[in-house]
Amino acid sequence: MKEKAVTLLNESKTARWIALALISTTMFFAYFFVDVVAPLQSMLETDYKWTPEVFGMLGGSEFFLNVFAFFLIFSGVILDKMGIRFTLITAGLTMVIGAGLKFYALTPGFADTGFAAWLGSFITWVPASAKLAFVGFAIFGIGVEMAGITVSKTIVKWFKGKEMALAMGLEMAVARLGVFAVFRLTPIFAENGGPSNSVLWGLVFLCIGFLLFLTYTFMDAKLDKQMGVSKLTTSPEDEFKLSDLKKIFTNPGFLAISALCVLFYSAIFPFQKFATDMLASKLNVDIKSAAAYVSFFPIGAMILTPFIGYFLDVRGKGATMMIYGAVLLTVSHLIFALVPAESFGVVTAILTIVILGTAFSLVPASMWPSLPKIVEDRYLGSAYGAIFWIQNIGLLAVPILIGWALTASNPGVSEQIAAGVEGVKYNYTVPELIFAGFGVLAFILGFVLKFVDKKNGYGLELPNKKK
Numbered sequence: 076m077k078e079k080a081v082t083l084l085n086e087s088k089t090a091r092w093i094a095l096a097l098i099s100t101t102m103f104f105a106y107f108f109v110d111v112v113a114p115l116q117s118m119l120e121t122d123y124k125w126t127p128e129v130f131g132m133l134g135g136s137e138f139f140l141n142v143f144a145f146f147l148i149f150s151g152v153i154l155d156k157m158g159i160r161f162t163l164i165t166a167g168l169t170m171v172i173g174a175g176l177k178f179y180a181l182t183p184g185f186a187d188t189g190f191a192a193w194l195g196s197f198i199t200w201v202p203a204s205a206k207l208a209f210v211g212f213a214i215f216g217i218g219v220e221m222a223g224i225t226v227s228k229t230i231v232k233w234f235k236g237k238e239m240a241l242a243m244g245l246e247m248a249v250a251r252l253g254v255f256a257v258f259r260l261t262p263i264f265a266e267n268g269g270p271s272n273s274v275l276w277g278l279v280f281l282c283i284g285f286l287l288f289l290t291y292t293f294m295d296a297k298l299d300k301q302m303g304v305s306k307l308t309t310s311p312e313d314e315f316k317l318s319d320l321k322k323i324f325t326n327p328g329f330l331a332i333s334a335l336c337v338l339f340y341s342a343i344f345p346f347q348k349f350a351t352d353m354l355a356s357k358l359n360v361d362i363k364s365a366a367a368y369v370s371f372f373p374i375g376a377m378i379l380t381p382f383i384g385y386f387l388d389v390r391g392k393g394a395t396m397m398i399y400g401a402v403l404l405t406v407s408h409l410i411f412a413l414v415p416a417e418s419f420g421v422v423t424a425i426l427t428i429v430i431l432g433t434a435f436s437l438v439p440a441s442m443w444p445s446l447p448k449i450v451e452d453r454y455l456g457s458a459y460g461a462i463f464w465i466q467n468i469g470l471l472a473v474p475i476l477i478g479w480a481l482t483a484s485n486p487g488v489s490e491q492i493a494a495g496v497e498g499v500k501y502n503y504t505v506p507e508l509i510f511a512g513f514g515v516l517a518f519i520l521g522f523v524l525k526f527v528d529k530k531n532g533y534g535l536e537l538p539n540k541k542k
């Protein structure tokens with residue numbers, strides 16, 4: 076008897092783009108929440124007595140549990156052991172719980188409790204609201220990174236051998252749109268109810284995102300059923316083993332790409348946090364105008380990333396793209412560092428942001444689809460977890476390094492600002508040179524990666540799409 080051939084769900088273009096739309100929209104909400112209070116620094120200082128140091132600590136708290144309690148490594152192992160559906164639901168719930176705690180920290184309901192009084196009784200320069208917000212944001216951080224690695228593995232599952240880099244590029248583009256949206260919407264939400272209203276909206280968005288993840292799991296279950304994936308069909312050699320972690324951390328391709336990743340992102344995300352003040356100082360404009368220039372950065376990356384992804388699918392050249400990205404990263408930070416303020420106008424600022432935005436498209440668009448070429452599918456989730464863990468170490472440490480470098484290279488400035496002296500500004504030359512230094516190291520690592528690729532035949536320069 077002739078067997079009826081089953082057309083897999085991921086062979087249907089419509090089904091795989093619907094799957095992508097569901098998970099990407101949740102990432103839009105997740106990235107929105109990452110920066111939900113970023114434009115509200117001064118409001119938090121006035122309404123909640125959060126100093127700039129406290130505000131900076133909030134940014135670091137997102138990565139705290141992932142780095143020090145190894146949650147990102149656990150998340151990768153959970154993904155490989157328990158599968159996409161379980162991990163997506165866990166990630167979605169963790170984000171909602173963490174965000175809920177952060178919202179509660181900013182409400183009068185919390186401020187009036189004995190718990191708040193107790194939290195405020197030690198390390199008194201950090202208000203109780205900030206302490207609880209740190210805990211909430213650290214829990215959210217576990218969820219958002221878990222979601223990130225699971226979404227990457229999900230895209231590989233649906234798009235491998237097809238439009239994989241384009242799909243990853245589109246997912247990142249939607250996430251970048253979330254960063255743009257936050258800079259535009261959060262101030263409006265805060266005008267009508269303060270920072271807690273902005274966080275409440277972020278929480279509502281995350282609840283919608285959780286429902287989208289849940290909807291996706293039905294598609295995932297159907298695809299698994301068609302593929303015949305079950306505990307019975309998975310042979311012991313196909314299963315993830317804890318010893319695979321050793322394989323990941325001794326894989327030369329993985330090590331090279333992780334080093335490139337931490338260096339590159341250390342000159343991107345921490346820069347994003349300082350960029351508004353840096354441009355306001357350099358251009359001598361107010362914070363609102365400077366923030367508007369910075370918002371071109373995620374938008375530029377958003378527009379370019381899918382095109383670069385498409386190019387990688389049909390033409391390849393992933394490792395070379397990462398080298399070009401590192402060059403552009405270095406050039407843009409050198410412009411910020413070395414062009415004197417007298418010659419640095421709005422046009423130069425926007426052009427430099429466009430160059431940086433191009434780097435921010437080239438590297439992520441080629442880096443994330445490269446990982447499945449370097450490691451085996453059965454431990455791909457752990458590999459994404461491990462690379463994000465290494466990246467998170469940089470994201471936690473570099474803002475502290477930059478803050479220290481800024482203070483050390485501008486003696487007396489913070490004291491004058493605190494004393495209300497008008498017109499005093501920081502000079503960002505040293506921090507920008509540090510960012511440029513990361514770019515130079517990333518450039519060197521790009522060549523190491525190319526060499527390792529040639530030696531081990533990963534195929535990083537080959538197109539993703541099978542002809």
Ligand SMILES: N[C@@H](Cc1c[nH]cn1)C(=O)NCC(=O)O
Nearest residue numbers: 109220223247250344439463466
């Ligand atoms: N670590 C993730 C998610 C993230 C974004 N901001 C802070 N954490 C990541 O880097 N994803 C890849 C990307 O290019 O956004």
